Amino acid sequence: MNNGNISKFKLTLEVAKWEFNRWFKLKDQIITLLISASISLLIFGGKAFIDKFSDDKVELVIINSRVLPVILSNESKIKLLKKEFDEIDEQKKLLTGKEINGILILYDVDNIELIVNKEPSWFGELQLALTSAQQKIKLEKSNITPEQLKNIFQQAQIKMNYTETKREGSSTAEKVSAGIFIGLMLLGIFLGLSYQFVAITGEKQLRITEVIASAISPITWIDGKILGLSLLSLVLLVTFALSTVVFILVSSIFGSGWSIPLSVTNPLLIIALFVISVSGFLFWNTFFSAIAATISDPNTSARSSLMMVPVIPVVIAFYALGNPDSLVMKILSLFPLTSSPVLSARLVLTDVPFTEILISLVLLFISIWYLRKAAGKIFSLSILMYGKEPSWKEISKWFRESKK
Template sequence: MIRWTIAVFEFKRFLKWKQELMSIGFMLLTFAVMSAWPHIKGFIDKDYRVAIVTAAQLPEVEGFVFSKLDAAALEGAKAELGERWDLLVNSSGGSLAITGTQSASWHEKLTSQLQRWYQQQQISALPLTGEQRQVIDTLPEVNFSFTKEQTGDEQERKVRKVVSMVFLGLLIMGYFASFGLMFTAITGEKQQRVTEQLLTLVSAREWIDGKVIGISLFSLKTILTYGVMALLLIQGAAMISGKGGLSLPLGVLDMLGMLLFLGLGLLMLNTFLAGFAATIDDPNHSGRSMVMLLPGVLMGLVFAVMDNIEGQLMQVLSWLPLTSFAAMPMRIAAGEVAWWELLGSLGLLAAFVVWLANASARVFELGIRMYGKEPGWGDIASAVFNRRG
């Protein structure tokens, strides 16, 4: 009961309801604006008027209206720049001569489109046979064949890859949020000398368990909040590009498995942070603070191999408890994972979290009672492996 009291205190300590409501309101407003952006853009933006000296078919570029112009009328049209025309393009003479009133950001987009259009006109003017023109205009056909059944089409695989990247990014964000909260909470309490009073009310194990659970819940809340925000932004981006809404190609069991690994991963990370933070006496001068960044290196290793999620290295990382909390959810998001792999990896991770909780509690009790100096590495190793000296 005391553990949950501390956990609720730690959770409420960092939870600001007004800030949360403002974040949710901003998130909903952003999604609404992104959903309506194609209509807003079409209403506000004007189509730029471009006159081209050409005998060929006019190009088609969204946001631009093209008109043919005689070469003799080009000089006279320059007087109408800025009023009737936004740009004048002379495509005679083997190059593109573009005249405008002043430089603008939309020139770059139009220039690349005009270059491709003019290149096609030049190719069409070459004395080529019909077969030669077809070879130039047509990319070689590529046909994939697979010996195993695929989990989905190309669009689904792209969405799954995006989900994997977003998950790992949110996990890293949650870790660094936990790092800051746990580090300042424990080292601050040690510097303020409130540990003696707290240890007369609760045991060191109840204290660390409450902190780990409370801050893990807060980190999970942060990850879920930003996860929903990322999903809405992706949906909004899809709507802006005209692709319509995107649906997550993940089932309920997939989402549940990812959440289980996420929850256990946060517990493991915060357990390590809480135990080691207690061994730091002065955070401003201690060189041990860098050790607390080691889990970030492990997540960086998973990030380094995410371009080959089906590879053997990712499979190994998805079984190791130190990396499985990040690697296995990425495999789940990328495709199907056998049930025995999921349960086996989850069991190893849960067992490691239990062992780490006991070891971290001993290190926490060792460090939280010390003032003026930090425990040696030998003392920490003895506490981790429960060796009585």
């Protein structure tokens, strides 16, 4: 369609804006962030509150404490009350009256008895303290110094020397961050695809397609949809990433010990992840806009199950957590179907050469360009087909024609 006084670019932007605004609700994003902060506050703040005000001190009478030097940590709830053998009967009465929680009788180092009313929840902690005390006594008797013992059980020391200038191996925190990012990316892709399905099949079902197809060309229409919904995916991804950050920050206030690794906050890494995410969303939204255009009813069409396809590259990306520098992962981070999640994971976990990032992005953009042309062709021919879905043979024919 010739729109004369309005450029195709402007029209594409109009459609993109329309698609974005159709689905984006600022209120929902704010609510997502607030929910994340509230959940974190409830979990970690609640735990801190309970710990602070809970009155569950354990009073444990220890008879003949000279036998073993039992040492408990400062945070321990167990309070040791030292008594002698002649006080046992009196202590047993106190135990029956539930005024104390237990009586620990140390006959000698290897002969210990614990008298309690019921199975104690603090037994594990007590056992650890007693084991540690027993080991200390036995070490002293064997004349082995703690240094000698440490030396015997020490792990083999290997000095690492890298031939390339690399950063050190990825930490658990970095692996968790990469895992979270891959998960968020999957979420972003799925949300984008869901909107794409609902938008396109909805327009077909509401019979809006004919009105729009008479005003703008299918390629402008699909370009606008892809841009608008990819932007929406990105905004949703940012919201979820921010809510994860909010969750971690709130939890750290209450001493959860969780933090964001410094390497993940590197601005260059954030920019690279941003570009790769956008490219990934563009790729998958382009792919699925064509599929969605061939579907008449998403509730009954077998093609709706194709939405699961993006799970494959994301699952592969999780393998990168184990070995991000393997040859297979390097190849998969260049291959357009898998590159966006795999490359993102590798960027968080290891140092990826700039040339690899560049090649990966170039290949991805070339694929997007050709996929867009094919999607436009399939879209233009399928969008007015109500009731009957085009066969795979027809779709494959249109795909081939789009390359000409």
